[in-house]
Amino acid sequence: MTFTVAIVGRPNVGKSTLFNRLVGKKLALVDDTPGVTRDRRPGDAKLVDLRFRIIDTAGLEVAAPDTLEGRMRAQTELAIEEADLSLFVVDAKMGLTPVDQMLAEMLRKKGKPVVLVANKAEARGSDGGFYDAFTLGLGEPCPISAEHGQGMIDLRDAIVAAIGEEKAFPEPEDEAETDVVLAPTDGEDEEEELPYDDSKPLRVAIVGRPNAGKSTLINRFLGEDRLLTGPEAGITRDSISVEWDWRGRTIKMFDTAGMRRKAKVVEKLEKLSVADTLRAIRFAETVVIVFDATIPFEKQDLQIVDLVLREGRAAVLAFNKWDLVEEPQQVLADLREKNERLLPQARGIRAVPISGQTGYGLEKLMQNIIDTDRVWNKRISTARLNRWLEGVQVQHPPPAVSGRRLKLKYMTQVKARPPAFMISCTRPDAVPEHYLRYLTNGLRLDFDMPGVPIRIHLRATENPFEHKKKKR
Known part of the structure; x- marks a missing residue:
């Protein structure tokens, strides 16, 4: 990206709508309720031929520093300091307010380039608000409609004029010559168990109930x-999403909204937040479920873990607020017992006591995240699987159904992330659920795959003489 732009303004003037328009995706939540955006959200923007980094911010309000609005204002001021240019958005339909005047004065004191944007200019009666914007002393306002995409060419020209063509269109750097790596041909053996690539970026989502300490945990990491x-x-x-490096590896971590019981989620805005959290879980590779160690294993905690596993993500439990636990050894033993008893579908799932407030246990948590992701990416050769399948059938043969013994003939791993296996057998619809659990637990134990979801699919064995039966 060539430069950074911050979108600022009072609440409900259309900052997030403009952000979504510039990034080309509905990343930021948009609602008629003022103050939807609270954290600053970065994105990669495209405006005609311009490419730049953009930051969506919370609406600026006059409030004491120790209030929620005051902390939101501090986050917005950090975004202004970080950016090379600010897009000051005003509502042309409603007109100027004293807050707009105050924000204009604050932006002037920063001494950085500012583009005044008059949003909602397509509305009837917006001319008065547009001409009032001249009184802010920030130059000619750029009339746009973020919702309908009007005025984007004028906005592009205004940004170039404010930032300068040299910064808007830097000279491309000469690309270094790279060696061409050929992909393996179809004739090569793909059964080999490939080593784990610990250099690729890792996507981690932090989820849990409200007020479990998810944002505090990420701040401590950063x-x-x-x-x-x-x-x-x-x-x-x-x-x-935020990015940082841990022992030389890039970690992209997603902070998410707290997930309450479905029956309690009635407001539209909270439903949008939960839907955004579900998208983050599907996009992530490893999901950290944050429990409040003072009140762990609530029903909602268990439902969140089950949701993550059903989505096929690698899961790690983090018992936060460990600094508030009075008898840690006794509580830890109780948590381990409940972990095994209440989460049988994720036997061996890794659980780490931590404190986002003090930083206790964070190194151990990150190591468990990496170890779980390694298991989640694991591949096992077909030869080893079939030797294992033969052994487990000798130890515990499949049951007889209607007087006929089931036969499991062949097994292979069809995918990783999460590990999924295909077993060729007779009458797959008759294999009982308890025998599939026996196979799943055996895979976890014998191939060291604790805590990750394992999928086993059954397929009927092809009969080479089936076509002869049809002819008769």
Whole structure:
């Protein structure tokens, strides 16, 4: 990206709608309720021939520093400091307010380029608000409609004029010559168990109930107050992604909104937040479910774990607020017992006591995330699987159904992420569920795959003489 742009303005003037228009995706939540956006959200923007990094921010309001609105304002000011240019959005339909005047004064004091954007200019009666914007002393306003995409060419020209053509269109760097790596041909053996690639970026989603300490945990990883936190439950609404390095590996971590019981989610805005969290879970590779160690294993906690496993993600449990636990050894033993008893579908799932407030256990948590992702990517050769299948059938043969013994003939791994296996057998519809659980637990134990979802698919054996029966 060539430069960074921050979208600022008072609440409900259309900042997130403009952000979504520029990034070309509906990343930010949009609703008629003022103050939907709270954290600053980055994105890669495209405007005609311009390419730049853009930051969506919370609506600026006058509030005390220790209030939620005051902390939101601090996040927005950090975005302005980080950006090379600010898009100051005003509502042309409603007109100027004293808050707009105050924000204009603040932006002037920053001394950075500002483009004044008069949004909702397509509305009837917006001319008065457009001409009032001249009084802010930030130059000629650029009339647009973020919702309908009108005025984007004028906005592009205004950004180029404010930032300068040299910064808007830098000279492309000479690309270094790279060696061409040929993909394996069809004739090569693909059964080989490939080594785990610990250099590729890892996507991690942090989920849990409201006020479990998810944003505080990510801030502790980053070493800065990147995400909005506080004693209020449900502060986070958007799923915000942040990147950082851990032992030389890029980690892309997603902070998500707290997930309450479905029956309690009635407001439209909370439904949008939960849907955004579900998208983050599907996009991630490893999901950390944050429990409150003082009240762990609530029904909602178990439902979140089950949801993550059904989505096929690698899961790690983090018992947060460990600094508030009075008898850690006794509580830890109780948590391990409940873990085995209440989560039988994820036998061996890794669980780590941590404290996002003090930083206790975070190194161990990251190591468990990497180890779980390694298992989630694991591939086992067909030869080893078939030797194992033969052994488990000798130890515990498949049951007889209607007087006929079931036969499991052949097994192979069809995919990883999560590990999925195909077993060729007679009468797959008659294989009982308890025998599939026996095979799943055997795979976990014998191939060291704890805590990740394992899929086993059954397929009927092809009969080479089937066509002869049809002829008769």
